Amino acid sequence: MKPEVPDTALLPIDPDSGEPIMPRPQPGYYCGFSTLSQKPFWDDATRKVVLERVEQQEPIRFFNPAQARFWTTVFDHLIPQTDRIPEHRIPILPALDKRLFLGRTVGYRFEDMPQDRDVYLIGMDAIDQEAQQQFGGGFLSLPHLQQDLVLKAIHDGKPKGVVDIWRRMSVHRFWQQIMQDAIDAYYAHPWAWDEIGFGGPAYPRAYMRLERGEPEPWEVAEQRYAWLTPSHAASGESETTHEFHTEALQNRSHSKNT
C-alpha cells in the first residue's frame, strides 16, 4: 500500500518556520505519556471497556454506506485529525452508530428537537442544502475549506438556507448534539487522553500527587510547542471573552436566528 501523502493545507503550521508540522502518532504536549502503558494497574472491568474501545472495530448498523460516508466527513471537520498519522486516528462514527442502532438516548429530548435518529437523517439534508445555498453543490462535493465554512454557518447559528428544517429543529441544539457525539467518541479514547495529559483510570492504585498539578511517577511533565491552525480551516477561533448571560438569553438569541 502506498503511504498517504498528507495535504499540507490541512496540517497545523509551525509558527517559527512557517512549515507544516508532519502528522504524529501522538500530538499534544505530553510526549511519551501513555495511559495504556498503565493498564496492568487498572481493574478488570475498566481494562475490558477501554481496551475494547481501542481494539475492536464496531460494525456500522444504523447508517447506510452513503450516510456513514457523509457523517464521517462531517466529523472530520468537527474534530479534525489530520495532525495524527492515519493508524492513530480515533474513530468517531462507530460509537454514534451503535448508540442510534440500539436506540440509546442521553435521557431526554428537547421539545424543539426531533428524536435522535431523525436528527441525524434530517441533519444531512440540512447540511447538504446549506452547502447548495452557499456554494452551489452537495456537501461531499465541496473542497475541504468550503465544507468547513458550511459547518461554521451552522456553528454560528446563522445558516443561510433551509429555513423550513430549522423551524422544526433548533440549529443551536443540533450543533450541540453533533458536537456531543463527536466529543463522546474522541475524548473517550486513551490516545486522546495521552494527547491532553489526562491520567485516566486510577483504581485501585490511586493518585498520590494532588497539588500544584504535579505528575504522578508514571505521568510526564508538559512540553508545550506552538502551532497554528491549518491554512484550509475555519474552526481555529474560540471565543475568548465572556458575557453575562443566562442560558435563557443564549436560547433567545439562537431562536431569533431560526
Added chain:
Amino acid sequence: MLGAVQSIQVPMRKFREMEEVDYVIIGVGSAGGVLLQRLSRAGFNVVGLEAGPFWDTEHDWVSDEAGSHELYWEEPRVTGGSDPLALGANNCGKGVGGGSVHWAAFTPRLHPSDFQIYTRDGVGTDWPISYADIQPYYEQLELEMPVAGPAYYPWGHPHGYPYGPHPMGGAGNALVRGCSALNIPVSIGGPVAILSGSHGDRPHCIYRGFCIQGCKVGAKASTLITHVPDALNSGAEIRDHSMVGRVSLGKNGRVSGVHYFDQDGNEHFQRARAVIISGYAIETPRLLLNSACPGFENGLANSSGTVGRYLMAQAGTVVLGRFDQLVRVYKAPPAHALTEEFYETNPKNDFARGFAIQTVGPLPIAFGMQMVAAKKAWGWGLRREMMDYNHWASFGLLGEILPWPENRVTLDEEKDRFGLPIAHVSFNLHDNDHKLIKAATARTIEVMQAAGAEEITHEARYAHLVGAARMGSDPSASVVDKFGRTHDIPNLFICDGSIMPTQGSANPGLTIQSLAARTADYLISQGDRVFTSSDRDMTSPPIRRNLAPPGTRGKGVPRLT
C-alpha cells in the same frame, strides 16, 4: 496483586408472589435505601422495587466517563420551557443506590432560614417543619454516611464534622486562593460523604476523580453500601429491574399495592399495606399522574392539583479559569471545597436568597462540552482548548431558584417501552432567579480572578432536582404532610427530593436522606395504625439512633454540634 477491594454479598429474603407486605418502597435510591433499612430493622416486611439493576460494583462500574451511562436514568423524557433542564447524567440515577451512586457527595445542610423564606423574604413558601426538626437527623446521617469535613463549619447553624477533611486538589486550591485573597471564608476538604480514613469495611478515598461514575473504591457513600446491606440483613427484599407503572387504589380509599414490570416486560402486582414512593422529582410525579383512577382523574393524591408543580433545579453555572501553571483537575474528588458566604438574603442585593460556590472537576468529555458551550469551540479550536485541559480549574455556583407552579412535570403523548406515558418537564426562570444567577456568576468570576486565572469563561447550567410533590400543612396547596403522608390517601407516602418545598443553596442529598430517616421514625412510631387507621397523628416521633446501621455508633465524633 490488584483486585477487588470490596464487594457487597448479602443473602436476600424473597417474599412470595401473592404475599401482602407491610411496605412497598418504589425506588431504592437516597431516600428509598434509608427507608428500607430503617423499616426492616424495626421489623416490618418491606420490599423495595428498583427500576435499575442491583450493582455488583467491582464488575459493573468502570473508571471511565463513556462507560458509565448505565448509572443514569436515560429512559426517554421530553424537556422544555424557556429554560429547559438537562436530565440524565446531570441529575437522575438508576439502579440500587439511585442518585447517591453518581452524586459528587457534597453534603452541606440547609440553613435555618431555608425553612421560612416566605416569612422572612416574602418569596417561595415556608416548610411545615423547622431546622430544629431536622437537625438531629442531619447529625445522625452525617455519622451514618459518614461525612468528612472541617472541625468547624461556620455557616447556617455552625457545626463540625465527624471525619477529618480531605487533602486539596487543584480546583480546591484555586478556590481557597481566590476566596482568601478576597477575605471570603472557605470550607476546605469537605463537607463530603467521602471517607478520608477507612471506616469498617470501607477503604479511604484514593483521589482517582471518578466520583460521579460510581465509586468503585467504596469510599464515597451511597445507600447501596451504607444502608442497603443492613436492610437485606434485616430481612428486606429488593427486586431490581422492576419498573412500577401504577399504584393501585382500593375501594376503601386506601392503596392496595403496585403494578410493576420485570426485566422481560411481564407485569406483576405486589400487594402492600402501605406504599412509599421514592422515585425522585420526575418519576414520583409521573407515577402519580400515571396512576389516575376514578376519584383521582387528575392523578393519584392530586386533589390539590400540585402534583408535578413547583419543580426546582439549582443554578449550577460553571465558571472555568485557565491558569499558567498546571492544575490537573482530574485528581481528587470533584467536590472538596466550598463557600456559603453568599447563601443568605442580603438586603443590598436586588434579589432574595443566595448561592454557594463549590469546586467541580470535569473529566475530559464533560470539559469538552463546556468548551463547546462556553467558548463556542469546535474543530481545531476545540483540539487546542482540550490540549490545555490540565491548565483549567472549575468552580460551580449553586444558586437557589425559587419554586414556581408552572415549573412542572406533566405526561407526554410519547410512551416508553412499557407503554407508559413519559414525563414532560417544563422549566422557566423568573426575575429573582435571573438576578441571582447574574450576581452569583459575577461573584464566582471575581473569585476565579482573585485565584490568579488568566482567562475566565463560563457555562450556564443547572444542578439537582427537587420539588414536584411538595410537603405543606395546607392540603389544597401541597401533596404531602410534614411526615410525607399524602393528604389524600392515608396509607400512601412520598419520601424523596420531590417533597422539598424549597431548596436553598445546599446540595440536596443529605437533606433527602435525613427526611427519609425522619419519615421512617414516624412510621415506626405509628406502628400498625398506618395500615388500619385514617387518623393523622401529627406528633413528631423521637429520633431512633438505635436503628442506625451497625458500626455507626462510637465512630467518628463531631467536635462541635
